[in-house]
Amino acid sequence: MRTTKNRAKTCIAGARKLHYFAFMGRLSFRSKFAFSIAALLLLAGVWALASAWVQKEVLTRLGNSAEVVARQQTKLLDSELARYRLLAIVLAEYSDLEEALTKESPEVASRLNDRLASLVSKTGASIIYIINEYGRVVSSSNAHTAESFIGRNYGFRPYFTDALSAGSAEYYAVGDLSGRPGLFFSRQIGDTARAQGVAVIKFEFQALVKGWTKDLGETFIVDPSGVVLASTDPDEELRTFRVLSATERAHLTESGQFSNRPLEPSLLSFETNGMMAGPSDTLLLPVEERISETTLRLVHAVRANPALDGARELAFLISIAATIILAAIAMAIYWQLTRTMRMAADRAELEVAVTARTAELHAQIIERETADRRFREAREELAQANRLAILGSVTAGLIHQINQPVAAIRTLAENARHHLLKDRIDRVSANLLTAVELTARIGTITQEMLRFARRGKGENTRVDINETIAGALLLLGERFHSADVHLELPGSDLPDVVANRVQLEQVLVNLLQNALDAVADRSDPRVLISADMDASWVSLIVADNGPGIDPRLAENIFNPFVTTKAEGLGLGLSIARDIVAELNGVLDVMASPLGGAAFVVRMRKA
Incomplete structure (x- = not known):
């Protein structure tokens, strides 16, 4: 009787095992397929979040760097313009000017011409000249050159008419003789009620802009119409950042402000996302600064392609590392579920082993919760820091440190699967404990990467x-x-x-x-x-x-x-x-x- 009962128990246990393995065969295919889809979705989600965050950080840093350069350039330009404004005021008070305007004496004119030429050499101005009340040039620093302004009439220039009516003026135009663009500072000579003429100083941006070519990026000085007055890229000078209307072009042609220049569209274009697009898929990040006491603005643009490429590489690395960790956790959870099913099928035979294993798992859970709590506390104590440039230089070494434990985890998982099929529970436990330790090692490396990449407080x-x-x-x-x-x-x-x-x-x-x-x-x-x-x-x-x-x-x-x-x-x-x-x-x-x-x-x- 007892033998029959034992045989019955054995048959029941065998039937349970056959049912379990058949069920696991069906579950394995569905689970693997679902796991693959989940892994792809997880990788895509982590990649999207990491890419967005890293690109935002990179562009913020790049914009801050460009703003520093733009502010420095704007301050230097403001200083130069202030110097020429002061020079125009001082020049208008010269006693020789009134004599040259009231007495048409060759000796007085020659002496003033020499004095103006000396001022040009000392101040760095392009040219200084004096216009009488009728718009004719009576004295000029270039009187002894082939481009002499003596005798030319500039009564049509706004800087002349505005200075006579308002006392002073600033006007940007292309020189009708030199063909070089510049900013004209003009100052009324004599009393407001009876102006005797106008003193004019021309300042050309090119000498100042040439010094900016050593800075990273490109710099443009732009007027309210979007015309590039000066640029570190000579090909961009006297081009436009926006399309000029027919009315605007007609007005510029009539005024002669830019002579006969075609004012073609710029090779760069502003995008809706705030970036600038250039030839050959070049992307630039522009920042803008107002030039003091003028309607002009300074635009400084830096290349964003290298920074964005680095950001994408870092985002990919973070995505891979995070996916590996989550996949390892998912595998542990999946193994736990299958183990629970097997224990339910063999509960009568393995009740003691289940109790011991449950206690062991409980200890592991407590240990993992303790480790997680310490990890969170340590992470909260660390301030965020910006280390993207340094991480880029050590990426290869970090990948090597991650690849070694990942390869080991794969080997341990394959061995655990074979031991599980042969009911070698002790060996499965040993392999999984080792895999947990390797996973912790990967977690330590990736946490150091994330902590080092964040901005500190x-x-x-x-x-x-x-x-x-x-x-x-x-x-x-x-x-x-x-x-x-x-x-x-x-x-x-x-x-x-x-x-x-x-x-x-x-x-x-x-x-x-x-x-x-x-x-x-x-x-x-x-x-x-x-x-x-x-x-x-x-x-x-x-x-x-x-x-x-x-x-x-x-x-x-x-x-x-x-x-x-x-x-x-x-x-x-x-x-x-x-x-x-x-x-x-x-x-x-x-x-x-x-x-x-x-x-x-x-x-x-x-």
């Missing part, structure tokens, strides 16, 4: 220097390893300092990257991170055995655009010193114990 708190050094090496460790650079680190008992963790880490990464570049051609490359301290300060030193700093650049090494690299912009050390200054610290150069270059960051103790 600039709040100073107590910062652990040891953790800061560890964070920097997480980003640059692969580069040190691949370049075979010997790195010496300080002890782990460094005191805390008052700083911002993300900003201090950015400075350290910047200095370490410079050190790596410096020792790239050395046969025995070495980089040293050391620390020194006194009662109030902690000094963090980054030294290398590279070629050192050129003595000619030593005094200006922290100035913008000063660099020893062939392709460097010279902004890294300048930005690093500004960040350290904001943290109430000091960044300076010192003698390197390794014979190359060395930089010291001094921060107050917490």
Whole structure:
């Protein structure tokens, strides 16, 4: 009887197993298909969000940089225009002018011509000339040249008529003899009731604009009609940013303001999204500044294609990393569901094992919740920081660090599947625990990437220097390893300092990257991170055995655009010193114990 019952139980258990495996076969195909669709949708969603966020951050940074350049250029232009306005006022008070206008004496005219020519050479003006009340030029700084204005009548020019009626005027036009465009400053000579003439100074933008060609991007000076008066790109001068109506063109032709120039449309066009489109699919980000006391505006545009390409690459990397993590979690959940079904089918035989496994899973859940809580607390303590440029340079190393655990997770998952089919629960558990640890490692790397890419809030708190050094090496460790650079680190008992963790880490990464570049051609490359301290300060030193700093650049090494690299912009050390200054610290150069270059960051103790 007992034997029959045992056989019945065995048959029932066998039937349950056959039913379970048949059900799992049907479930496997549907689940794999659904999982594939979900993964594609998830990847597309993460890609869209990451791309939008990263592109917004990149364009914001690019726009801020362009605004700084535009403000600097506008201030310089305002200063130049103010100087010529003052010169026109002073010139109108010259005693020689009244004599030259009232007495047609060749001697007086010659003396005034020489004086005006001297003013042109000293002030940098294009030309200075005097017009009598009838519009005829009686004296000019170019009197002794082939383009002499003497005797020419400019009574039709608005700068002459407006100065006679209002006392002063400013007018942009193309010279009828020189053919060069310029801004004319005019000032009435004599009393308002009885004007004797007008003093005119012509200022040409080209000399000033030529100096801006060294700045990144293109600069345009534009009038209210959209005509480009001057540009760092000569092909854009006297073109229009908008289509002129027939009435506007007729008015410009009648006034002779731009002579016989065709005023063709610009090669650039403004898009509805605020960008500028150029030839060969070029995209530019424009910013605009008003020029003081004029109706003109300065437009500075920088190329956005390289920044947008970098943003797309970073967004793709973030999407892949996030998808891998979510996929790993989904696989764990999926495995848990199938395991629950198998346990339900074999509950009578595996009740003890189920109890033990349930306790183990409960402990894992508690451990994961604890780890998640610590992760969230650590993330909330970190300020957002803008590190896209640095992440771009270390992307290859980070991908290598992610690919290794991903390959290992795949192998462990395949092995766990085979062990599961053979009921080797202990081996399945071991493989999954290892996969969880590798997933945590991937999570650590991607979290460091995300934290380092976000903008910081600039709040100073107590910062652990040891953790800061560890964070920097997480980003640059692969580069040190691949370049075979010997790195010496300080002890782990460094005191805390008052700083911002993300900003201090950015400075350290910047200095370490410079050190790596410096020792790239050395046969025995070495980089040293050391620390020194006194009662109030902690000094963090980054030294290398590279070629050192050129003595000619030593005094200006922290100035913008000063660099020893062939392709460097010279902004890294300048930005690093500004960040350290904001943290109430000091960044300076010192003698390197390794014979190359060395930089010291001094921060107050917490």
